[in-house]
Amino acid sequence: MRREHIINLVTLAVLVVVPLGAWVLDEPFIITLATRAVIFAIAGVGLNLALGQGGLVSLGHAAFFGIGGYAMGILASHAQAYAPLMEWPFLIEGTKSMPIIWLVAVVSSALAALAIGALSLRTSGVYFIMITLAFGQMIYYFAISWPAYGGEDGLVVYVRNGFPGLNTLDPIQFFGLCFCVLCIVLWAMSRVQNSAFGLALASARQNPVRVQSVGIDPYRLRLVAFTLSGAITGLSGALFADLNRFVSPTMLSWQMSGEIMVFIIIGGVARLFGPVIGAMIFILLEHVLGGVSEFWHIYLGALLLMIVLFAKGGVIGALAGREVAHD
Amino acid sequence: MTDIILQARGLQKSFGALRVTDDVSLEVRSGEIHALIGPNGAGKSTLVQQLTGHLESDAGQVALCGQDVTSLGPVERAAKGLGRTFQISALAMENSVLQNVVLGALGRRGGVFRFFAPVMKDRALLDVANNALARVGLRAQAKVRTSDLSHGQRRQLEVAVALTQSPKAFLMDEPMAGLGLEGAGQMIDLLRKLRAEAPILLIEHDMDAVFALADRISVLVYGKIIATGAPEDIRRNREIQLAYLGKEAEL
Amino acid sequence: MVGGSYLPPTGTVFHMTFTLFAEQLLNGLQFGVMLFLMSAGLTLVFGVMGLINLAHGSLYMVGAFAAAAVAAATGSFVLALMASLAAAAAAGAIIELTIIRRLYNRDHLDQVLATFALILIFSEGTRWIFGSFPLFLDVPQALSGPITLPGGIEYPLYRLAIIGIGLGVATGLFAMINRTSVGIRIRAGEADREMIAALGVDIAKLYTFVFALGAALAGFAGALVGAIQSVQVGMGEPVLILAFVVIVIGGIGSIKGALVGALLVGMTDTLGRFLLPQMLGWILEPSSAISIGSAVSSMSIYILMAGVLIYRPQGLYGSG
Numbered sequence: 001m002r003r004e005h006i007i008n009l010v011t012l013a014v015l016v017v018v019p020l021g022a023w024v025l026d027e028p029f030i031i032t033l034a035t036r037a038v039i040f041a042i043a044g045v046g047l048n049l050a051l052g053q054g055g056l057v058s059l060g061h062a063a064f065f066g067i068g069g070y071a072m073g074i075l076a077s078h079a080q081a082y083a084p085l086m087e088w089p090f091l092i093e094g095t096k097s098m099p100i101i102w103l104v105a106v107v108s109s110a111l112a113a114l115a116i117g118a119l120s121l122r123t124s125g126v127y128f129i130m131i132t133l134a135f136g137q138m139i140y141y142f143a144i145s146w147p148a149y150g151g152e153d154g155l156v157v158y159v160r161n162g163f164p165g166l167n168t169l170d171p172i173q174f175f176g177l178c179f180c181v182l183c184i185v186l187w188a189m190s191r192v193q194n195s196a197f198g199l200a201l202a203s204a205r206q207n208p209v210r211v212q213s214v215g216i217d218p219y220r221l222r223l224v225a226f227t228l229s230g231a232i233t234g235l236s237g238a239l240f241a242d243l244n245r246f247v248s249p250t251m252l253s254w255q256m257s258g259e260i261m262v263f264i265i266i267g268g269v270a271r272l273f274g275p276v277i278g279a280m281i282f283i284l285l286e287h288v289l290g291g292v293s294e295f296w297h298i299y300l301g302a303l304l305l306m307i308v309l310f311a312k313g314g315v316i317g318a319l320a321g322r323e324v325a326h327d
Numbered sequence: 328m329t330d331i332i333l334q335a336r337g338l339q340k341s342f343g344a345l346r347v348t349d350d351v352s353l354e355v356r357s358g359e360i361h362a363l364i365g366p367n368g369a370g371k372s373t374l375v376q377q378l379t380g381h382l383e384s385d386a387g388q389v390a391l392c393g394q395d396v397t398s399l400g401p402v403e404r405a406a407k408g409l410g411r412t413f414q415i416s417a418l419a420m421e422n423s424v425l426q427n428v429v430l431g432a433l434g435r436r437g438g439v440f441r442f443f444a445p446v447m448k449d450r451a452l453l454d455v456a457n458n459a460l461a462r463v464g465l466r467a468q469a470k471v472r473t474s475d476l477s478h479g480q481r482r483q484l485e486v487a488v489a490l491t492q493s494p495k496a497f498l499m500d501e502p503m504a505g506l507g508l509e510g511a512g513q514m515i516d517l518l519r520k521l522r523a524e525a526p527i528l529l530i531e532h533d534m535d536a537v538f539a540l541a542d543r544i545s546v547l548v549y550g551k552i553i554a555t556g557a558p559e560d561i562r563r564n565r566e567i568q569l570a571y572l573g574k575e576a577e578l
Numbered sequence: 579m580v581g582g583s584y585l586p587p588t589g590t591v592f593h594m595t596f597t598l599f600a601e602q603l604l605n606g607l608q609f610g611v612m613l614f615l616m617s618a619g620l621t622l623v624f625g626v627m628g629l630i631n632l633a634h635g636s637l638y639m640v641g642a643f644a645a646a647a648v649a650a651a652t653g654s655f656v657l658a659l660m661a662s663l664a665a666a667a668a669a670g671a672i673i674e675l676t677i678i679r680r681l682y683n684r685d686h687l688d689q690v691l692a693t694f695a696l697i698l699i700f701s702e703g704t705r706w707i708f709g710s711f712p713l714f715l716d717v718p719q720a721l722s723g724p725i726t727l728p729g730g731i732e733y734p735l736y737r738l739a740i741i742g743i744g745l746g747v748a749t750g751l752f753a754m755i756n757r758t759s760v761g762i763r764i765r766a767g768e769a770d771r772e773m774i775a776a777l778g779v780d781i782a783k784l785y786t787f788v789f790a791l792g793a794a795l796a797g798f799a800g801a802l803v804g805a806i807q808s809v810q811v812g813m814g815e816p817v818l819i820l821a822f823v824v825i826v827i828g829g830i831g832s833i834k835g836a837l838v839g840a841l842l843v844g845m846t847d848t849l850g851r852f853l854l855p856q857m858l859g860w861i862l863e864p865s866s867a868i869s870i871g872s873a874v875s876s877m878s879i880y881i882l883m884a885g886v887l888i889y890r891p892q893g894l895y896g897s898g
Contacts, residue, residue, distance in 0.1 A: 057687045119884050122891040126630045126686050126830065130822035131887065137819045138880035145873040196446040199422075200439045203430050206419040210427075213379075213417065214434030214492060215406035224440065254815060258694045265691055295706050301698030308692045309680055 004320040008273045023172045031171040037283040038178045039239045044263035044275025045185050046232030052270030054225040055205030057129050059257050060136030064109040064230035066252030068237025071105035073155035073247035098163040101238055109234020110227050117226035140252040154248025178239055201225050268314030277315050330357040332526050333496040338377055338387035347373045349550040355526045362529045362537045365547035371530050375500055380404040392495050410494025412485040414501045420474040428456035431491030459490040479510035494525050503533040600731045602852045608737050610844025611744030615799035617821040617836040619792020625831030626767040626788050627682050632693035635814025636700035641666040641797020642804035646713040655718035659801055666797020667790040674789040705811045712808035740802050827886045829896025843879050850878035
């Protein structure tokens with residue numbers, strides 16, 4: 001068994017054991033922290049498809065995270081106010097059902113990613129970074145200045161949305177639900193990595209001319225990857241909003257984009273479990289350092305700087321070494 | 328009468344006031360190796376890019392098997408059957424050797440947008456890929472990381488990837504560059520066998536290889552083709568151009 | 579917030595008059611000139627060193643805080659401006675020498691992450707020293723109050739001064755790049771990094787100089803804008819992102835592109851905020867015209883950017 005597999009299994013085990021232990025000891029706060037880590041991990045896994053596999057350094061993924069969040073906030077706020085979203089030309093009502101909210105979150109963030117990607121992918125390199133950042137900021141300002149859904153204050157949802165057969169108000173049950181989503185996303189991602197699409201995408205990252213010369217258009221590969229990536233990050237946004245029962249433009253801010261990227265870097269770029277480990281460490285640091293100093297972002301910044309300058313592969317890279325070419 | 332597989336007619340390209348490609352016409356006929364030679368700065372790489380579709384021509388046409396492909400980009404030209412190798416190896420260096428050839432097979436077959444089936448277990452693709460590796464003599468290196476290959480092996484892998492395309496014509500940009508004596512010998516043997524499969528437009532500095540392989544040679548100087556003919560004609564002609572060809576031959 | 583907060587509120591005004599329009603044009607020009615100071619450094623650093631620097635907004639903030647602190651201690655606005663230049667240039671030189679120069683040969687992802695880390699450090703460090711409350715930098719006495727321009731346009735003198743200073747700095751920058759020996763080296767560096775090594779230019783020093791110059795320009799802009807806005811942690815990044823929009827429109831590495839892009843963005847944003855609610859007012863009731871108009875106009879510069887991307891992905895003056 002490859003070392004990376006062992007690391008992955010240990011990671012999953014920790015992610016299950018800690019909240020279960022907290023449940024036994026009746027520490028709901030720790031369960032909530034673990035849920036946060038799981039949700040951030042999903043966001044990171046989404047970004048990692050574009051960033052790690054596709055080499056697309058998107059600094060605008062908060063847009064999709066936030067759109068997922070607003071999908072939840074808008075649907076649920078309409079449902080709790082018993083006011084339909086629209087009555088003409090056909091009636092659309094709000095909902096408190098997670099599966100429907102997830103579907104809407106995934107579809108709307110995928111559409112946003114498709115539109116932003118179609119424009120941004122006309123460029124590459126540093127242009128791409130700036131443009132994704134700019135489009136992310138556009139959506140952020142739009143959310144702030146559009147008054148219908150709370151503007152700068154955001155939207156509060158009073159009761160967490162429901163999932164058939166579960167009591168989502170119980171922290172451990174909501175954790176379990178989020179954890180299942182993470183596992184499904186990871187499983188799907190591992191399939192995608194080894195698929196025809198995954199091979200072509202990774203090859204386009206390493207050498208776009210090579211891919212072109214065998215008759216495959218890198219633009220289309222990247223656009224699909226960016227869209228899928230946005231959709232997954234959007235799904236995590238819906239879960240995050242549900243965890244907090246609150247959505248605001250903060251979810252759309254450029255800092256959020258940076259944080260999602262930080263999860264990946266801490267764990268290891270292009271590693272399946274990189275964002276999972278990264279998000280866990282991030283939450284741990286936030287909790288531990290945040291307790292020590294109000295200014296814990298200084299330490300986070302210093303740590304990030306050290307990783308970038310001296311430990312490029314992140315945690316997994318340090319523990320598992322160079323990736324073996326899979327056959 | 329032999330078929331013309333790849334044809335360029337009246338190609339032009341200028342950068343500002345500088346005319347880099349000046350009314351270039353050339354044809355590659357089925358079964359032949361057609362070498363394109365010329366001193367550095369003659370405009371070979373610009374011409375190559377015009378042929379592959381990476382660079383738009385100011386005027387002129389490119390046709391593949393009688394079909395006009397002038398308006399098509401590199402992806403479409405590749406799909407129409409223009410297989411190529413690069414002056415500087417263009418391979419996915421982090422991937423395994425086999426993955427590189429499977430990518431080629433995938434490009435040829437289509438079905439890139441399949442997200443769940445493991446591509447490295449796809450029998451059809453693997454057969455094409457392994458066959459191509461075997462033909463260039465890289466079968467044993469299938470699982471090696473591409474960046475661990477020697478320079479010569481990378482050249483062979485380039486050819487293997489081009490083979491997976493079952494192209495109608497090969498465009499090979501300096502396949503001998505950087506190869507040792509032994510490597511160059513192997514490559515010459517390989518190309519000699521390939522010509523039956525699809526004709527080759529060979530851009531090459533190595534004059535020994537060119538004269539050993541080419542059925543016809545075109546000489547490009549300052550963006551113009553000044554002579555096209557059989558090797559012996561060019562060799563005779565060569566004395567006239569000794570001033571530059573001689574210098575090149577020593578490179 | 580976005581550039582609009584540099585400006586007096588306009589949304590409630592529904593009668594467009596010539597003077598009002600002229601005032602908005604000047605506001606747009608003032609905003610554009612400030613954006614140019616911000617973008618010039620970014621585009622130079624990218625053009626010469628190939629580095630994308632997210633921490634450029636932090637240098638803008640450093641300039642504003644230095645100015646606010648010196649103005650509070652001495653009462654002199656001139657000293658405050660000089661302090662902003664010095665502090666930002668020093669901060670720029672220090673991070674170039676310690677961190678940034680390790681990033682020139684790294685990929686863009688590393689550059690993004692390392693400079694993102696620098697933002698965290700700068701922002702939290704500033705919050706630690708100065709606290710979370712905004713500081714205020716007063717417009718100097720001599721420049722306060724409005725001035726009447728030809729045509730009866732009343733316009734704040736300070737804003738007019740900003741336009742003048744900004745255009746003066748822009749002219750100086752162009753002169754430096756086109757006429758002086760340092761400028762020649764910078765242009766050589768943009769054209770070909772190996773070439774300047776061959777010219778015998780000490781690249782390390784040139785890079786530090788270019789980075790500190792860009793930082794000084796950003797810090798200067800921060801101080802000038804700080805007098806009409808509050809000086810607070812996080813003020814730099816929204817401007818940084820606008821500067822990115824400017825550069826994408828103008829073309830990376832082109833100072834001229836940065837100038838044209840900055841003025842385009844400044845005008846589009848200002849006039850969009852001013853005109854859109856009014857134009858929507860013709861078809862909608864006033865309250866929704868204002869809210870929809872302001873939401874849509876907050877997107878106007880990004881729509882402009884999208885248009886440029888469709889028309890010329892490498893930017894107006896980009897080489898491709």
